[in-house]
Each structure stands twice: as C-alpha cells, then as structure tokens.
Amino acid sequence: MAQEKKFVEEITSMNEDFAQWYTDVVKKSELVDYSSVRGCMIIRPYGYAIWENIQRELDRRFKETGHENVYMPLFIPEGLLQKEKDHVEGFAPEVAWVTHGGQEQLTERLCVRPTSETLFCDHYKNVIQSYRDLPKLYNQWCSVVRWEKTTRPFLRTLEFLWQEGHTAHATAEEAQEETIRMLNVYADFCEEFLAIPVIKGKKTNKEKFAGAQETYTIESLMHDGKALQSGTSHNFGDGFARAFGIQYTDRDNQLKYVHQTSWGMSTRIIGALIMVHGDDSGLVLPPKVAPIQLVIIPVQQHREGVLEKAYELMNRLKGKVRVKIDDSDKMPGWKFSEYEMKGVPLRLEIGPKDIEKNQVVLVRRDNREKLFVSMDELEEKVLQALDTVQRSLYEKALEMREKKTFTARNFEEFSEIIEKTPGFIKAMWCGKRECEDNIKEKTGATARCIPFQQEKISDKCVCCGEKAETMVYWAKAY
RNA sequence: CGGGAUGUGGCGCAGCUGGUAGCGCGCGUGGUUUGGGACCAUGAGGCCGCAGGUUCAAGUCCUGUCAUCCCGACCA
Numbered sequence: 001m002a003q004e005k006k007f008v009e010e011i012t013s014m015n016e017d018f019a020q021w022y023t024d025v026v027k028k029s030e031l032v033d034y035s036s037v038r039g040c041m042i043i044r045p046y047g048y049a050i051w052e053n054i055q056r057e058l059d060r061r062f063k064e065t066g067h068e069n070v071y072m073p074l075f076i077p078e079g080l081l082q083k084e085k086d087h088v089e090g091f092a093p094e095v096a097w098v099t100h101g102g103q104e105q106l107t108e109r110l111c112v113r114p115t116s117e118t119l120f121c122d123h124y125k126n127v128i129q130s131y132r133d134l135p136k137l138y139n140q141w142c143s144v145v146r147w148e149k150t151t152r153p154f155l156r157t158l159e160f161l162w163q164e165g166h167t168a169h170a171t172a173e174e175a176q177e178e179t180i181r182m183l184n185v186y187a188d189f190c191e192e193f194l195a196i197p198v199i200k201g202k203k204t205n206k207e208k209f210a211g212a213q214e215t216y217t218i219e220s221l222m223h224d225g226k227a228l229q230s231g232t233s234h235n236f237g238d239g240f241a242r243a244f245g246i247q248y249t250d251r252d253n254q255l256k257y258v259h260q261t262s263w264g265m266s267t268r269i270i271g272a273l274i275m276v277h278g279d280d281s282g283l284v285l286p287p288k289v290a291p292i293q294l295v296i297i298p299v300q301q302h303r304e305g306v307l308e309k310a311y312e313l314m315n316r317l318k319g320k321v322r323v324k325i326d327d328s329d330k331m332p333g334w335k336f337s338e339y340e341m342k343g344v345p346l347r348l349e350i351g352p353k354d355i356e357k358n359q360v361v362l363v364r365r366d367n368r369e370k371l372f373v374s375m376d377e378l379e380e381k382v383l384q385a386l387d388t389v390q391r392s393l394y395e396k397a398l399e400m401r402e403k404k405t406f407t408a409r410n411f412e413e414f415s416e417i418i419e420k421t422p423g424f425i426k427a428m429w430c431g432k433r434e435c436e437d438n439i440k441e442k443t444g445a446t447a448r449c450i451p452f453q454q455e456k457i458s459d460k461c462v463c464c465g466e467k468a469e470t471m472v473y474w475a476k477a478y
Numbered sequence: 479c480g481g482g483a484u485g486u487g488g489c490g491c492a493g494c495u496g497g498u499a500g501c502g503c504g505c506g507u508g509g510u511u512u513g514g515g516a517c518c519a520u521g522a523g524g525c526c527g528c529a530g531g532u533u534c535a536a537g538u539c540c541u542g543u544c545a546u547c548c549c550g551a552c553c554a
Contacts, residue, residue: 010515019548038545094553115554148553149479156553229554268554299513333514351513361513444550478554 011341013280018224023153025274029283029342032153039151039158043267046342049291050270051161055141057193057288058163058265061185067137067165072119074142075110080118084243087117090210094146096158112145117211117236117262120166121244128258131170131250135178139165154271155228155478162266168246168258172237175259179235182263183216186231194269195286195394196220196276197401198230199424199473201449206436209262213237219448219473221401222275225422227448227475230272233263271478276397277366283343284365286393287386294382295339296325299332299351310350313360313378320379321386340365345389346382364389366396409458410465414474418443424475428468430461438463439474448473 010028012020026032031047043051059069075098082088091114098110113119124136141163151157165182169175183200190196198218208215212234220230241247241257250256277284287293294317298310310325317323326335332349339347349361360378362371366389373381404423408414417425425445429435439462440446454471461468 017548023547034546036545090553144554146553149551152547160554162554232554264554266554297513300511302512329512331512331514331516333512333516336514338515349513353513 011280011282014223014278021278021280022271022275025278025282025341026153031270031274031283034153037158039148041153041157043161046291047270050273050285050289051267053289053291054193054269055163058185058189059141061189062139062163062165065137065181065185067139067167070138070140071142072113072116072123072140074113076113076116076118078109078111080122081111083118083121084211084240087211087240091115091146094148096145096147113142114144114146115262115264116140116142116144116164117166117240118244120262121240121246121260124168124258124260125244125246128168128246128248131248134168134170134248134258135174136168137165137178138167139163152271154267154274156268160267162264165261165263167261168241169260170248170250170256170258172259175235175237175261179214179216179233179261179263182261183218183231183233186233186263186265187218189265190218190220190230190269191394193286193288194273195288195390195397196230196272197394197398199449199451200453201451201473203232203449204429204436204447204472206433207447209234211236211239212262213239217449219424219475220272220276221404221424221475222272222478223278223400224275225404225476227424227473227477228268228272228275229448229477230269231263231265234261236260236262276400277393278343281337282341284393285343285345287345287390290343290345291322292324292339292342292344293322293386294324294346294348295335295344296323296348296350297332297335297339298325298327299349301327303352305355306350306352309355313348313350313375316378317382321382336363346385348382366393407457408462409460411463414439414445414462415443418445418476422476424448424473426455426457426471427462427474428457428460429470429472430464430466430468431470432461432464435461435463444476445474446477448475448477 011024014021030044033042033044035042095114096112098112099106128134128136143159143161145159148156148158167178169178187198187200190198198220200218203215203217214235216233217229218231219227221227238257238259240260246258247255248258274283296310296314298306301307307327314323314325343365345365347363354360358375359372360375362373362385364385371385406417406423406425408417408425408427414425414427436447450470450472457471459467
C-alpha cells in the first residue's frame with residue numbers, strides 16, 4: 001500500500017486532508033456539481049444512477065414486506081405542522097416557509113416539508129375507521145428541505161432525496177414489530193447491497209427523533225473514524241395519533257388510537273458509500289450498486305480486429321452485467337485512471353496480445369489484482385470476480401471498523417481515544433442526560449446508539465463513575 | 479451563526495506601487511500515436527462573482543453584497 005504508485009494526482013490523499021479528499025472525489029468522479037443555489041447540489045448522471053440502484057433495491061424490499069408507495073404534497077400548512085408539540089419544536093429551526101403566492105401574501109404560511117409525518121397523519125385520520133383498515137403500510141419517495149447552516153455534498157444539503165415510510169397499526173406490538181422489521185431491512189440492505197457493515201441499536205432520548213417514542217438506528221463508521229447514521233426507524237406509539245385524532249373502531253366496538261412508525265434512508269447513504277470504500281485513487285463501488293460494473297478498455301484499438309473483438313465481448317456480457325466500452329481516442333492509461341476514479345469495480349483490457357492468446361485481462365478496482373482469463377470462460381469469470389469484489393469490500397470495511405473500535409473504562413481513556421485514534425468507543429453509561437452532554441462538550445463525541453448486542457465493559461458509567469448497566473457506542477459523527 | 483480563506487476563459491492559477499488580461503491543462507480541426515494520464519501543427523474561448531464608489535483611467539483601491547471551501551456550535 002505504502003509504495004503503491006499514485007496514479008491519480010488530481011485527488012488529495014485521504015491522510016493529508018480527509019475533507020478535501022471527499023470533495024475531490026465527489027467532484028472528479030462526476031457524482032455531483034455545485035449549483036448556484038446555496039447549499040444545494042446537482043446530482044449528475046453518474047451519481048443519480050447510484051441513487052436509482054439504491055432506490056430500486058430498497059423499493060423491492062419495501063414491496064416484499066407489504067408496503068405501498070404514495071405521494072404527499074410538498075407543502076404543509078403551518079397549523080398542521082404544529083399539531084404535535086415535540087415534532088414542531090424539533091424541526092422549527094430548519095423549516096423553509098412559503099409566504100406568498102404570486103403577488104399575494106398567504107393567509108396561512110406553508111412550510112416546505114422537512115419530513116411528512118403531519119401530512120400522513122392528516123390523511124390517516126380520514127382513511128382509517130375500522131380495524132379492517134389496518135395496517136396501513138405506506139412509503140413515499142420524495143425530496144425534503146431542511147435549512148441547514150453548513151452543507152456538504154450528500155452529507156448535508158438543504159434539499160435532499162429520500163424515502164419515508166409511514167405506517168399505522170392496530171396495536172403497540174405490531175408497531176414495534178414493524179419498527180424493527182424495517183430497521184433490519186435497512187441493515188441487510190447496507191450490508192448485502194452496499195457492503196457497509198452497520199451497528200444496530202436504539203437512540204438515547206437526547207438523540208431520538210422529534211415526536212418519537214423510540215428511535216432505532218444503524219450506524220456505520222467512515223474511514224476517518226467518524227460515524228454516520230445510515231438509516232433510522234421510529235416507533236411513534238400513539239403520540240401522533242392522539243395529536244391528530246387517528247382512531248379506529250376495534251373488534252370490540254371500542255374507539256382506539258392507532259400506533260405508528262416511520263423510517264427513512266436518504267441520499268446521505270451515498271456519502272457513506274464514498275467514505276467507507278473509497279481510496280486515494282477515488283471512488284470504489286461495490287458491484288451491486290455500481291452503475292457500471294465492468295468497463296472494457298481496448299488497447300491499440302486502431303489495430304485491425306481489436307475494436308470488433310471488444311464489442312463482441314461486450315455483447316456477450318450485456319444483460320448479465322452492467323457493461324460499458326470506452327472506445328474514445330484517449331490513451332489507455334488515461335482511461336484506466338478515469339474509471340478507477342469513478343470506482344468501476346472491474347476493468348477488462350483487450351489488445352492484440354490478448355487476442356493472440358485468446359484471453360482478456362481483468363483488473364479488480366479494490367486491489368488492482370490482474371486476472372488473465374480465457375475468452376471461453378469470460379462470463380463465468382467476470383461474474384465470479386464481481387462477486388469476489390463485493391464480498392471482499394464488505395470484509396475490508398468490517399476489518400476497518402473493528403480496527404477503529406475501542407473500549408473505554410473511564411473518562412481519561414475515552415478522551416485519549418477520541419484524540420489519538422478516532423473511531424467507535426464502546427463504553428458504559430448510567431443513562432443520565434448530563435453525562436451525555438458532558439461527554440459531548442468535552443470530547444465532541446455523541447452517543448451513536450445503545451446496541452442490541454450488549455457487552456459489559458465495566459460496572460461504572462464512563463463519565464460520572466456511578467453504577468451503569470448499558471453499553472453505548474460513542475463517536476464523533478457526521 | 480461565529481473564526482479563517484477564496485472568487486480572473488470549462489478546470490487550475492499568474493497578473494507588483496492602477497494604464498484595458500496572460501500561462502498550464504482541457505476543448506475544436508488535421509496528422510502521427512495507443513499494455514498506467516502521448517506528441518506536432520493550427521484554432522476557438524474572458525464585460526476579471528455581483529452592485530455601487532474613488533479616478534482622466536479599476537482585475538488591481540474603497541464600501542456593500544452574493545457564493546464556495548475549511549474549522550467550530552445545531553441537524554439525516
């Protein structure tokens with residue numbers, strides 16, 4: 001790794017300046033462009049293709065678990081937004097308001113949705129009457145707006161794309177099951193599709209969603225040792241139902257409140273994809289999510305038969321893998337770097353020497369390993385290689401996370417880890433908000449989650465030293 | 479919202495004590511090249527972020543404003 005030649009000079013190296021590396025990568029790989037609107041980004045075709053793959057796969061998993069897609073309005077009347085107290089308070093500082101329609105001032109301001117709980121609730125109130133109407137398992141794909149102070153491509157923008165699931169159930173038990181079911185959908189999706197290992201757990205009261213009874217989360221760890229909340233699933237209990245009057249008549253002819261959940265994943269996950277797998281040459285995409293899984297680079301393409309052969313190979317692979325051929329008259333070396341920067345998992349080189357030997361050269365993006373493959377076994381070997389890359393990316397990411405996961409028994413250990421080797425810290429917590437605040441203030445780290453998989457690090461709270469039974473993952477976070 | 483930095487062809491930059499804009503890369507065309515970012519020739523492209531002001535004269539000085547990046551406080 002150390003003496004590996006750096007092929008691409010356009011990207012700042014990760015160790016030198018991680019933030020700059022990130023910006024270089026998203027720009028140079030053509031995922032996004034900055035727009036003339038402050039805090040908003042243009043998602044370019046290559047970036048949007050990644051999002052489309054994420055959408056397709058998530059949507060499939062949502063449908064598989066019985067959900068239906070709907071579309072809610074972009075605007076929320078002020079009165080509607082204010083119905084649930086905690087919810088408004090949580091979002092108030094970051095909503096954008098529409099005050100005028102054309103020349104005329106509106107009698108009631110409209111908020112540009114920062115999330116759609118209130119709209120779903122307002123609708124559920126109208127369409128739910130009987131226990132026979134339940135459950136309602138809705139999801140919507142849309143964009144939302146949150147007026148953030150500082151922004152970064154994918155990680156935090158004023159407008160971002162996401163999906164938000166909103167469900168209503170007859171009982172608290174069903175709502176809880178749904179909350180966990182969808183958390184698991186997210187976790188499996190991240191691990192299997194994006195090759196990103198995640199920690200599943202519950203948020204502390206301080207960190208939970210405005211208006212939720214419980215918030216569950218999957219947390220992943222980036223290359224710089226910062227954590228990124230990669231998906232959340234909330235159990236609302238009947239809090240929103242009471243605020244909005246969503247009641248149904250049960251079998252026993254009693255009026256009861258519904259129990260609700262919501263869950264979301266956003267384009268932010270693309271930021272995780274970049275920061276978990278990327279390296280100094282640019283993006284590294286797991287094959288399952290990569291818009292281009294294999295790029296064919298003809299070498300000495302002016303020579304007779306080379307291009308023909310390259311196209312023949314492409315046609316054989318079409319339909320089996322997402323394949324692209326680059327027959328532009330750029331130098332082969334230029335093309336190599338270009339597609340590495342874009343994170344294409346597999347490259348196929350084909351030139352006169354290969355044709356002579358009836359072979360092609362396959363090069364893995366993740367470790368640049370070269371495989372010489374007989375043309376007769378092309379399809380099989382390509383699929384095999386993609387599979388290998390997918391799995392080894394997951395393993396590498398897991399290894400990275402484990403290397404950056406530490407345990408702290410007391411505050412001194414905790415501070416030292418945060419300073420010297422940023423990453424996840426497993427430490428005991430007494431459950432008090434003051435300790436969370438204290439840790440945040442003194443170290444910058446926050447409670448990422450109370451993991452389902454508990455371990456006993458010690459008996460005492462890492463902060464106050466009093467009796468503790470809960471182990472918490474802490475980290476600095478995006 | 480505080481602290482710092484930066485806005486000049488598509489990108490990266492130069493432009494001193496004011497005198498009307500230049501370099502590299504990229505781009506177009508023709509040719510030679512092609513196994514890790516080729517070369518020659520030739521050509522196109524800029525009211526210097528925006529708005530005021532000072533001046534005979536502003537990319538350069540002054541004021542304001544907008545945007546971007548980095549570091550902190552708040553959030554997916």
